[in-house]
Amino acid sequence: MTVVLVVDDDAAIRRTLGITLRARGYEVEPVADGRSALQSLAEQEPDVVVLDLGLPDLDGIEVLRRIRATSSVPVVVLSARQESDDKVEALDLGADDYVTKPFGMEELLARLRAAMRRAGAPVETVRAGDLVIDVDDRTVTRAGEAVHLTPTEWRLLEVLVRADGRLVRQATLLHDVWGPEYERETHYLRVYLAQLRRKLEADASRPEHLLTDPGLGYRFVP
Amino acid sequence: MTVVLVVDDDAAIRRTLGITLRARGYEVEPVADGRSALQSLAEQEPDVVVLDLGLPDLDGIEVLRRIRATSSVPVVVLSARQESDDKVEALDLGADDYVTKPFGMEELLARLRAAMRRAGAPVETVRAGDLVIDVDDRTVTRAGEAVHLTPTEWRLLEVLVRADGRLVRQATLLHDVWGPEYERETHYLRVYLAQLRRKLEADASRPEHLLTDPGLGYRFVP
DNA sequence: GCCGGGCGTCAAGATCGCGTCAAGAGCCGT
DNA sequence: ACGGCTCTTGACGCGATCTTGACGCCCGGC
Numbered sequence: 001m002t003v004v005l006v007v008d009d010d011a012a013i014r015r016t017l018g019i020t021l022r023a024r025g026y027e028v029e030p031v032a033d034g035r036s037a038l039q040s041l042a043e044q045e046p047d048v049v050v051l052d053l054g055l056p057d058l059d060g061i062e063v064l065r066r067i068r069a070t071s072s073v074p075v076v077v078l079s080a081r082q083e084s085d086d087k088v089e090a091l092d093l094g095a096d097d098y099v100t101k102p103f104g105m106e107e108l109l110a111r112l113r114a115a116m117r118r119a120g121a122p123v124e125t126v127r128a129g130d131l132v133i134d135v136d137d138r139t140v141t142r143a144g145e146a147v148h149l150t151p152t153e154w155r156l157l158e159v160l161v162r163a164d165g166r167l168v169r170q171a172t173l174l175h176d177v178w179g180p181e182y183e184r185e186t187h188y189l190r191v192y193l194a195q196l197r198r199k200l201e202a203d204a205s206r207p208e209h210l211l212t213d214p215g216l217g218y219r220f221v222p
Numbered sequence: 223m224t225v226v227l228v229v230d231d232d233a234a235i236r237r238t239l240g241i242t243l244r245a246r247g248y249e250v251e252p253v254a255d256g257r258s259a260l261q262s263l264a265e266q267e268p269d270v271v272v273l274d275l276g277l278p279d280l281d282g283i284e285v286l287r288r289i290r291a292t293s294s295v296p297v298v299v300l301s302a303r304q305e306s307d308d309k310v311e312a313l314d315l316g317a318d319d320y321v322t323k324p325f326g327m328e329e330l331l332a333r334l335r336a337a338m339r340r341a342g343a344p345v346e347t348v349r350a351g352d353l354v355i356d357v358d359d360r361t362v363t364r365a366g367e368a369v370h371l372t373p374t375e376w377r378l379l380e381v382l383v384r385a386d387g388r389l390v391r392q393a394t395l396l397h398d399v400w401g402p403e404y405e406r407e408t409h410y411l412r413v414y415l416a417q418l419r420r421k422l423e424a425d426a427s428r429p430e431h432l433l434t435d436p437g438l439g440y441r442f443v444p
Numbered sequence: 445g446c447c448g449g450g451c452g453t454c455a456a457g458a459t460c461g462c463g464t465c466a467a468g469a470g471c472c473g474t
Numbered sequence: 475a476c477g478g479c480t481c482t483t484g485a486c487g488c489g490a491t492c493t494t495g496a497c498g499c500c501c502g503g504c
Contacts, residue, residue: 019319150480171329186461187483194463205463214461214490215373216360372491408450409494416452427452436450 004112005046006030007037007063008078009054017050020105034058038066046073048116050108051095053079064095074115076108113162126161128209128222131200133161140200147199152177156192157200160210160220169217193218223386226334227268228252229259229285230300231277239272242327244398246380256280260288263295270338272330273317274300286317296337300325348383350431350444353422355383362422369421374399378414379422382432382442391439415440 004026006017014030021028029044031037035058040046049067053060064075074096096115099108126133130143138154140147149157155177160168171183178188193212197204211219226248228239236252243250251266253259256277262268271289275282286297299320318337321330335358348355352365360376362369371379377399382390393405400410415434419426433441 019317152481188481190462190464191482194465197463212462374492410492412450412452413454413493416454419452434451 002048002116003027003029003044003046005037005040005044005049007032007034007050007060008052009033010052013052013078016105017108020109024109034060034063034066037063041067041071041073048112049073049075050112051075051077053077076111076115126222128220129202131209133157135161142200149196149199153192153196153199156189157196157220160218163219165219165221167213167217167219173217189218223249224270224338224384225249225251225266225268227259227262227266227271229254229256229272229277229282230274231255232274235274235300238327239330242331246331246377246384248384256282256285256288259285263289263293268295270334271295271297272300272334273297276301298330298333298337348444350442351424353431355379357383364422371418371421375414375418375421379418379442382440385442387441387443389435389439389441395439411440 004017004021006014006021006028008014008017008030009032011032014032018028018030029040029046031040037049037051041049051060051064051067058066060077060079064077067073067075076097076099077095078099097111099111125135132141134140135158138149140149140157156173159173159176170186170189173189174182174185178185182188193210194204197207197210201207201209209221211221213219226239226243228236228243228250230236230239230252231254233254236254240250240252251262251268253262257280259271259273263271273282273286273289277285280288282299286299289295289297296318299317301320301322319333321333347357354363356362357380362371362379378395381395381398392408392411395411396404396407400407404410415432416426419429419432423429423431431442431444433443435441
């Protein structure tokens with residue numbers, strides 16, 4: 001279970017993030033101030049931290065400094081302020097990303113995933129037979145040979161690999177790879193799955209990793 | 223029987239959700255305004271509520287506040303893209319999840335199941351002898367072996383399983399699985415019940431779980 | 445014993461969804 | 475402007491699935 005430490009003095013944001021993240025399958029530890037954040041960091045060992053810079057007790061920048069004194073956990077910073085001074089300082093101190101309020105929930109989720117990805121969280125490289133998929137580097141090798149994927153092919157593979165063997169519905173794939181207005185264009189999936197199979201499977205007509213659930217979606221199994 | 227209270231002033235959405243949810247074996251209580259919603263909440267005691275925030279009489283937020291005053295029923299909020307303030311407020315007031323319009327039906331169904339599960343609803347796996355039917359995963363195993371069902375076979379089984387041992391009338395099955403214009407086509411039932419029995423029963427000619435009530439309908443008994 | 449309605453069974457034809465190929469459009473960098 | 479790469483779109487074959495018809499069985503009514 002992936003644990004997210006949410007540090008924000010605004011109760012509405014703590015709850016919004018809490019509910020949203022839990023709905024996506026994360027475990028959430030919400031705290032309201034810097035002191036509690038540092039305490040939770042030590043006790044819970046979260047996989048990623050969401051940190052609001054505007055805190056009542058300690059300055060958010062100071063909290064980040066102390067986090068970095070003891071931990072390399074990925075940190076995504078939230079700030080209401082427009083000035084880029086904080087941003088530069090936060091990134092200098094080792095924040096992994098920076099989101100300005102008001103922010104879209106999907107955007108924040110994407111940044112969190114990206115931060116964890118870069119930090120080498122759960123899925124970093126996946127081995128499947130003679131395939132090696134390095135999610136950080138965006139590289140794929142097959143039997144030692146580098147495989148070239150186009151941007152769209154890669155995004156599709158990434159979504160499937162991150163699902164970790166579970167079914168991903170057609171509408172979800174289309175939404176995540178092509179955008180919300182493409183959710184009914186299943187033709188794309190057929191074309192791109194075929195291309196991925198041709199590049200990744202030993203026998204594209206008998207796929208071992210990129211499997212179809214007819215009428216539902218696709219799944220990647222190592 | 224799981225009851226879903228659908229609160230939306232848009233008749234098209236009430237109708238779409240009503241048809242889809244009923245087809246999945248839920249009982250649906252559609253209402254158009256907040257006053258009716260609160261009344262239905264008291265009378266029907268639904269298992270989950272789908273609440274549109276943009277209502278004509280009472281503000282959706284106000285409806286949610288009154289729901290929470292008396293009930294802990296899981297609430298999934300529907301919101302238009304622009305109403306992000308409302309969304310935060312709704313989650314703050316105890317909504318369990320939100321879905322932004324326009325939404326995919328499968329996504330909403332998944333959120334509803336997730337919300338009910340978190341609220342402690344019974345896990346939807348049915349065991350019947352050596353059969354295990356997982357309604358969430360859409361999978362069936364028999365003596366440990368995965369059983370492959372076609373989409374129509376699955377929907378039929380799903381409706382029967384959700385009825386929880388009670389008789390389901392022929393017209394109801396036809397309506398829910400094939401659509402309202404098929405309510406007299408009982409031939410389909412004979413064909414598909416035979417297929418299900420062949421796949422699920424030890425001896426298809428002596429069914430133990432998929433039973434016929436001649437002239438009335440069918441029932442699934444564990 | 446005969447008949448008819450409801451049910452179960454089988455199988456052929458129609459339809460649907462998926463995989464495949466390839467042509468053309470669009471988008472770079474040179 | 476050109477060439478190369480990628481994305482989009484249409485056409486088509488194939489297998490799975492659905493639909494439809496034919497037929498046999500059981501049982502109750504006559």
